[in-house]
Amino acid sequence: MPLLCLSSPKGGVGKTSLAAGLAFALQRAGRQVVALDCDPQNALRLHLGMPIFDGAGYIAQLQNRPDWRACLRTTPAGIALLPYGETDMRGALATASAIEREPELLAAPMRDMLADPSLIVLADTPPGASAVLSVLAPQASLVLAVLLADAASTALIPDIESGRFLGRGTMGSLLGPKLLIALNQVDRASRLSVAAAEGVAAHLGPRLAGAVARDEAVAEALACQRPVGLHAPGSRAAGDISDLAAAVLRELPPPAPPPAPAPQPVSSPLFPWVRQ
Numbered sequence: 052m053p054l055l056c057l058s059s060p061k062g063g064v065g066k067t068s069l070a071a072g073l074a075f076a077l078q079r080a081g082r083q084v085v086a087l088d089c090d091p092q093n094a095l096r097l098h099l100g101m102p103i104f105d106g107a108g109y110i111a112q113l114q115n116r117p118d119w120r121a122c123l124r125t126t127p128a129g130i131a132l133l134p135y136g137e138t139d140m141r142g143a144l145a146t147a148s149a150i151e152r153e154p155e156l157l158a159a160p161m162r163d164m165l166a167d168p169s170l171i172v173l174a175d176t177p178p179g180a181s182a183v184l185s186v187l188a189p190q191a192s193l194v195l196a197v198l199l200a201d202a203a204s205t206a207l208i209p210d211i212e213s214g215r216f217l218g219r220g221t222m223g224s225l226l227g228p229k230l231l232i233a234l235n236q237v238d239r240a241s242r243l244s245v246a247a248a249e250g251v252a253a254h255l256g257p258r259l260a261g262a263v264a265r266d267e268a269v270a271e272a273l274a275c276q277r278p279v280g281l282h283a284p285g286s287r288a289a290g291d292i293s294d295l296a297a298a299v300l301r302e303l304p305p306p307a308p309p310p311a312p313a314p315q316p317v318s319s320p321l322f323p324w325v326r327q
């Protein structure tokens with residue numbers, strides 16, 4: 052039922068790596084996850100083990116109103132994925148304008164996905180403002196903005212806090228409470244990185260959902276096409292991502308309870324002392 056959107060005003064901060072890592076960690080925590088790649092780079096599939104020449108996908112086909120269930124792939128990492136699909140610049144722009152013109156192209160199937168109470172939909176979005184993010188954010192239980200512990204990223208915090216990133220006015224005020232931040236690539240050996248992380252933590256307080264260490268295991272995991280939790284479960288980054296998943300779960304609605312068992316048919320006659 053809940054939708055978790057990974058986003059950032061800045062590119063290259065680790066959204067896709069964290070999306071793959073969180074999908075794995077949430078699944079490990081017993082939740083059923085559908086990972087949805089909304090970025091025309093179509094890279095989330097690579098983190099989850101899909102063959103590089105497999106161009107099948109969902110969002111790239113959105114103008115044809117495909118059935119999302121038919122586009123679902125079970126990845127070698129064991130996570131259900133709706134890949135973006137193979138596209139080129141012209142195709143990606145056409146898809147983005149179609150979503151902007153007709154938000155229901157994406158909003159309607161998303162409502163359908165979210166109607167399943169057992170699912171967490173985890174969406175990876177393109178860097179910066181995008182048509183997909185503007186459609187998904189209002190339906191999201193949580194928008195997780197990823198930033199680096201550096202000067203360029205920390206300079207964007209006022210943008211995020213003022214609502215400029217996700218929209219002002221009603222949209223901003225609706226989303227404000229749902230927006231948390233994750234710091235990525237925190238390097239404890241770097242004075243600057245530690246100072247940035249400490250400053251951000253003090254400033255954001257509970258709006259900082261977690262921090263993930265800079266760790267070669269993350270890049271290696273992609274080279275091996277596996278989420279870091281599967282590739283290097285004992286690594287610092289895998290531990291941090293699992294903590295981040297736990298923090299995310301605290302913010303999401305709990306999973307639906309299993310359906311109550313159907314009442315057993317009664318074989319003997321009811322109320323035999325009442326004459327019928």
Ligand SMILES: Nc1ncnc2c1ncn2[C@@H]1O[C@H](COP(=O)(O)OP(=O)(O)OP(=O)(O)O)[C@@H](O)[C@H]1O
Pocket residue numbers: 059061062063064065066067068069090092177178235236237263264265266267269270271273288
């Ligand atoms: N915690 C980390 N430690 C070390 N390297 C990392 C970490 N997180 C991400 N990286 C590396 O940073 C690079 C960018 O990561 P990624 O592609 O996940 O970012 P992104 O925000 O999705 O980028 P884009 O904006 O292009 O979609 C990759 O080479 C990835 O391996």
Ligand SMILES: [Mg+2]
Pocket residue numbers: 066067068090092094
């Ligand atoms: Mg990405």
